[in-house]
Amino acid sequence: MAYTTVDDPSKYFQTALYTGTGSGFSVTNSGNSNLQPDWVWVKDRSATNDHKITDSSRLASGKPSITLESNTEAAEFDDADPMSTDSFDADGFTIGTNGNYNTDGNTYVAWQWKANGGTATATASESGDNPAYSVQANTDAGFSIVTYTGTGADTSTVAHGLGAVPKMIIFKRRDGTPNWMVHHAKLSSATKRVNLNTTNAEGDASNFLDDTAPTSSVFTLGFSAAVNADGGTFVAYCFAPIQGYSKFGGYTGNASTNGPFIYLGFKPTWIMIRNVSDAANWNIYDNKRSTENVMDDILLANGTDAEGAVSGKSVDFLSNGFKIRGNDNEMNDNADKHVYMAFAESPFVSSEGVPTTAR
Numbered sequence: 566m567a568y569t570t571v572d573d574p575s576k577y578f579q580t581a582l583y584t585g586t587g588s589g590f591s592v593t594n595s596g597n598s599n600l601q602p603d604w605v606w607v608k609d610r611s612a613t614n615d616h617k618i619t620d621s622s623r624l625a626s627g628k629p630s631i632t633l634e635s636n637t638e639a640a641e642f643d644d645a646d647p648m649s650t651d652s653f654d655a656d657g658f659t660i661g662t663n664g665n666y667n668t669d670g671n672t673y674v675a676w677q678w679k680a681n682g683g684t685a686t687a688t689a690s691e692s693g694d695n696p697a698y699s700v701q702a703n704t705d706a707g708f709s710i711v712t713y714t715g716t717g718a719d720t721s722t723v724a725h726g727l728g729a730v731p732k733m734i735i736f737k738r739r740d741g742t743p744n745w746m747v748h749h750a751k752l753s754s755a756t757k758r759v760n761l762n763t764t765n766a767e768g769d770a771s772n773f774l775d776d777t778a779p780t781s782s783v784f785t786l787g788f789s790a791a792v793n794a795d796g797g798t799f800v801a802y803c804f805a806p807i808q809g810y811s812k813f814g815g816y817t818g819n820a821s822t823n824g825p826f827i828y829l830g831f832k833p834t835w836i837m838i839r840n841v842s843d844a845a846n847w848n849i850y851d852n853k854r855s856t857e858n859v860m861d862d863i864l865l866a867n868g869t870d871a872e873g874a875v876s877g878k879s880v881d882f883l884s885n886g887f888k889i890r891g892n893d894n895e896m897n898d899n900a901d902k903h904v905y906m907a908f909a910e911s912p913f914v915s916s917e918g919v920p921t922t923a924r
Contacts (some may be wrong), residue, residue, distance in 0.1 A: 567579045567880035569809025569831075569915040570705065573597050576808070577679045578855040578908045580835060581657060582610075587669035589651065591659045594677070599656035600674070602677035603701065603710060605804065606635070607650075608864050609665060609765075610672045610854070610872040617665050619650045621683030622710045623739070629653055633800075635761050635866045641739045655786035674834060674854060676865070680702060680710050686726050686782070693768060694718035696786075696792065702726030712739075715786075717795030720775050721784040731779050731885040732813035733906055735761060736791065741796040743791035746773060748784075751904045753817030753885035759841050759904075762867050767841040767902075769777055809912030812813060813905070822877075824889025831909035832921055837866060842901035843894060852882055852910060859890050879885075885913040885919055 571577065575596025595602050603621040608614070616635040623631040623721045628651055630922050631924075632644035644650075648661025658675070660666045666673065681701040686709075691697040694716050702709035709726045709807070725731055732750040733831040745761035752759065755778040758770045772787035779785070784801070786793040806812050809831050816825045818840070847866035854862040854872060859879040862872050877893030889897045889908070896903065913919045 568918060569807075569916055570863070570910040570913050571807055571810035571909070572912065573910065574810050574834065574909040575600060577708070579677050580852050581675045581677065583673050583675070585667040585669055585671045586669060587662060589648065589659065589661045589667070591657055592653060592675060593657040595698070599680060600677060600679055601655050602653050603680035603683060604630070604678040604708075605650060605653070605658055606661055606672050606676045607666055608792065609614045609668070610648070610686075610864070612671055612871055613869045614665050615869055617649060619642070619655055620710055620800070621680065622712050624683075629658075629748040633739070634881065636735075636744065636868055638742045638744050640741055641737075654918065657906065660795075662678075663916045673853070676851070678708055679681040679709055684832060687724055688918060689724065691716065692832065694721045696721055696723055698723050700724060700726040704728050705807070707807040707811055709803045711801040711803060713799050713801070714775065714795040715793040715795055715799060717793060718787050720777075721786040721793055723785050723801070725779070725801070725803040727803060727805045728781060730781050731784070731805045733804045734784060735802040737857070738791055738794065738798055739800055741790070741794065741797060743789075746770070746789075746791050748767065748779070749815075749841075749904045750778075750813060753902075759839065760867075764844040764846055764867060766802055766843050766845075798908060804906065809914070811908045812907050813884060815902060815904045818889075818897040818899055818903055820892050820897060820900045822890060822892050822898045824891065826883075826888045827905070829884050829907055829909070833882050833887055833907050834910035836882075836887060836905055836907045838880075838896060838903055838905045840895050840898055840901050840903050843898060845895040848878060848895060850880060850882075858882060860911055
């Protein structure tokens with residue numbers, strides 16, 4: 566069996582840092598491969614501002630300016646006056662003068678994932694209780710963007726296009742204000758969900774995924790207005806693990822500064838962690854904002870806070886995983902369940918069987 570099918574993770578995920586100028590300009594990626602993104606998540610690092618999420622499946626006049634905010638329950642809106650994201654380019658993206666993306670002198674981070682260049686890999690019309698949908702999937706990267714129109718019926722199925730079981734799906738109603746809903750394979754069961762925009766612990770929601778775990782072909786919806794209101798419009802970001810490139814797992818905290826080691830099978834470039842047993846934030850780390858261990862430059866997916874170090878929330882990025890170095894309850898509360906999503910800088914062992922080096 567191959568160690569990995571992704572020797573260069575920068576083909577599918579990259580982080581870009583930039584400083585605003587107040588005038589429109591192009592943000593160019595610096596990875597080994599060119600990456601034209603399909604999902605771009607921007608956060609102002611130096612000021613209190615909302616997170617901004619655009620993608621190539623939700624367009625306005627051909628431009629990816631239709632925006633969602635991971636820290637709010639707000640419906641999507643066209644962030645084009647002034648312009649937010651003007652285009653997704655061959656190796657990055659172009660922004661306008663919108664202050665959430667481009668305030669003169671402010672520093673920003675942009676996390677970018679590649680799907681299928683904005684082109685659908687499958688579509689379907691509404692059929693019985695099953696929603697109409699459009700999916701653009703990148704099976705090599707284990708990532709798809711699914712847009713669909715709800716039916717309001719139990720046991721509605723939607724294809725995700727991954728050809729493998731997604732271990733994490735992030736849902737948002739586009740035309741309404743329910744919370745973001747997150748399915749993660751390491752929650753207690755398929756009846757559980759956690760919100761991306763709040764600090765609530767995992768909770769029961771039998772009408773979320775109709776008590777049914779996703780399969781290698783579809784996810785199943787209940788009648789929840791957050792994921793399947795009749796006539797409502799929705800987006801789902803779906804992730805299946807790829808050996809040596811991505812992983813969506815969990816660990817149990819020990820409340821020690823010598824915290825758990827989490828084996829990934831790759832050197833991480835980006836990690837998001839959440840204690841789901843208690844009220845907690847989604848803590849995001851990446852190796853562009855923190856360039857050496859310990860890693861403690863934190864942004865919160867559910868918060869507007871500027872980037873900052875928080876005592877007790879440090880982690881180390883290692884050649885084959887990450888190590889918790891803090892005892893804060895959001896990262897390492899004793900006996901609590903924590904979930905994560907992680908993407909690679911490089912696999913631990915290449916497809917040719919060559920080990921990578923540590924930091």
